[in-house]
Amino acid sequence: MIAERLLAVIEYSGLSQTAFAKKIGSTQANLWRQLNGQKVNVATLMAVAQQFPEVDCNWLLRGEGFMLKGEIDNAQERRIDGLLDVVATQQETIKNLQEKIKQLQNQ
Numbered sequence: 001m002i003a004e005r006l007l008a009v010i011e012y013s014g015l016s017q018t019a020f021a022k023k024i025g026s027t028q029a030n031l032w033r034q035l036n037g038q039k040v041n042v043a044t045l046m047a048v049a050q051q052f053p054e055v056d057c058n059w060l061l062r063g064e065g066f067m068l069k070g071e072i073d074n075a076q077e078r079r080i081d082g083l084l085d086v087v088a089t090q091q092e093t094i095k096n097l098q099e100k101i102k103q104l105q106n107q
Helices: 002-013 017-023 028-035 042-051 057-062 074-106
Strands: none
Touching: 002 017, 002 028, 002 042, 002 057, 017 028, 028 042, 042 057
C-alpha cells in the first residue's frame, strides 16, 4: 500500500508526522487521514517527491525497487564485490606480465 510506503518515508525522514506534514505543505490531520484509510492523494505524493528527491518515485507509487535511489540489494553487492576481485586479480596479472616483459627485454 502507498500509505505504508509513505509511513516508511516519514520514518526515514526522522521527523514527527506533524513536522513531516508541515514540510510537505500539508496538515497533520490530512496526513493522518491518508495514512489511515483515505487514499493518498497526488498532491501529497508530488510534495514528497519534491521534498525528498532521494526517494525513488517508482518505489513510492508501485512498491517496486528500493525506497532510496541508488540503493542496491545484497545480491547486487556480492556481484559488485566479485567483479572488483576479478579486476584486482587481472591488475596483478598485468603487473606480473609487465615485469616479465622487462626482464626479457633486458636479456
